[in-house]
Amino acid sequence: MSQTSPYDKGFHISWDQVHRDSKALAWRLDHQGPGAGGEWRAVVAITRGGLVPAAIVARELNIRVIDTISVKSYDHKNQIEAQVLKAPDATLVRDGDGILVIDDLVDTGRTLEVVRARYPRAHFATVYAKPKGRPLVDTFITEVSQDTWIYFPWDMAMQYVEPLRGAS
Numbered sequence: 001m002s003q004t005s006p007y008d009k010g011f012h013i014s015w016d017q018v019h020r021d022s023k024a025l026a027w028r029l030d031h032q033g034p035g036a037g038g039e040w041r042a043v044v045a046i047t048r049g050g051l052v053p054a055a056i057v058a059r060e061l062n063i064r065v066i067d068t069i070s071v072k073s074y075d076h077k078n079q080i081e082a083q084v085l086k087a088p089d090a091t092l093v094r095d096g097d098g099i100l101v102i103d104d105l106v107d108t109g110r111t112l113e114v115v116r117a118r119y120p121r122a123h124f125a126t127v128y129a130k131p132k133g134r135p136l137v138d139t140f141i142t143e144v145s146q147d148t149w150i151y152f153p154w155d156m157a158m159q160y161v162e163p164l165r166g167a168s
């Protein structure tokens with residue numbers, strides 16, 4: 001059976017780029033929390049993709065309390081029904097107030113919809129966003145078009161590329 005992909009384009013992100021974009025996200029979120037001085041109580045990373053950006057943001061903002069929610073929404077590039085495989089500590093997260101929920105990207109918004117339903121008062125931040133998902137995210141850094149698949153450095157390897165004029 002042949003499947004048509006909604007993704008015509010590829011956007012390849014290096015470790016350096018994701019580090020810089022995650023730091024930009026941290027700067028945007030600094031002092032924006034609801035606590036005294038705009039502090040955040042904790043970070044919740046949406047695993048797995050949110051783990052690297054969450055570590056960088058937590059380091060920049062000196063947030064030591066980090067938990068995870070594991071949501072699986074895709075099998076490779078195929079969207080499946082979002083499944084919550086692991087929830088964070090309920091006594092920490094409560095209704096989400098003061099919690100910074102971080103993911104690598106929002107695409108259709110389905111993942112954030114599921115997490116928002118659980119923690120309606122949390123602040124939702126992603127490094128990258130596609131147009132469909134934008135209404136679900138409070139803060140993001142870079143927008144890419146809906147027909148673009150974002151390739152993260154943890155899913156890639158360096159490899160040989162033919163010269164423009166071919167191999168000699």
Ligand SMILES: O=P(O)(O)OC[C@H]1O[C@H](OP(=O)(O)OP(=O)(O)O)[C@H](O)[C@@H]1O
Binds near residue numbers: 046050071109
């Ligand atoms: O906005 P959506 O259409 O829901 O897509 C975005 C989500 O999809 C990816 O996660 P995935 O389910 O592939 O799991 P992973 O983070 O473990 O790779 C990505 O990391 C986001 O969490």
Ligand code: HPA
Binds near residue numbers: 105148149151152
């Ligand atoms: O563009 C994407 N890249 C990586 N994972 C994803 N999950 C949904 N969309 C994407």
Ligand SMILES: [Mg+2]
Binds near residue numbers: 046
């Ligand atoms: Mg994910």
